[in-house]
Amino acid sequence: MLISAVILGLFLAASLRSWSELTAMERHRRHQQQLLAWMELQLQRDQGLLHQQARRLALNCADPEQVQQGLQTLQAAWHKTAPLPSPTGASADASLEPAGDGLLVLQLVSGEHQRMQRYSLQGLGACRHEPG
Numbered sequence: 263m264l265i266s267a268v269i270l271g272l273f274l275a276a277s278l279r280s281w282s283e284l285t286a287m288e289r290h291r292r293h294q295q296q297l298l299a300w301m302e303l304q305l306q307r308d309q310g311l312l313h314q315q316a317r318r319l320a321l322n323c324a325d326p327e328q329v330q331q332g333l334q335t336l337q338a339a340w341h342k343t344a345p346l347p348s349p350t351g352a353s354a355d356a357s358l359e360p361a362g363d364g365l366l367v368l369q370l371v372s373g374e375h376q377r378m379q380r381y382s383l384q385g386l387g388a389c390r391h392e393p394g
Contacts, residue, residue, distance in 0.1 A: 296349040301370050301377045304346050315339040316386035323389035333360045
């Protein structure tokens, strides 16, 4: 009888340990899914903000000075907005930097996850159309 009780105790301890590990893995998986969903929403929100601000610019994108000014204007507008609230326990770094040729690079990094989006002034609707 004592041997059966010891075997049962070992089996229960192993089962509880396995259950605990599975629960922790599931919690981690859900947290990662929430983080990825948040990153996607943040990128969508930032894209909308950049489109909205860019349409107001009406730049001559053939003029390098206007291109530079447009990039700085969009960067300043982006910096003025607060990020969406991140999932509990997550922290993220975000940046929006000019990448040359009228391009902006938006980057989100949180832990091992990284998302990046490139935007052109023309694609954002910042360039006015010159009569040809």
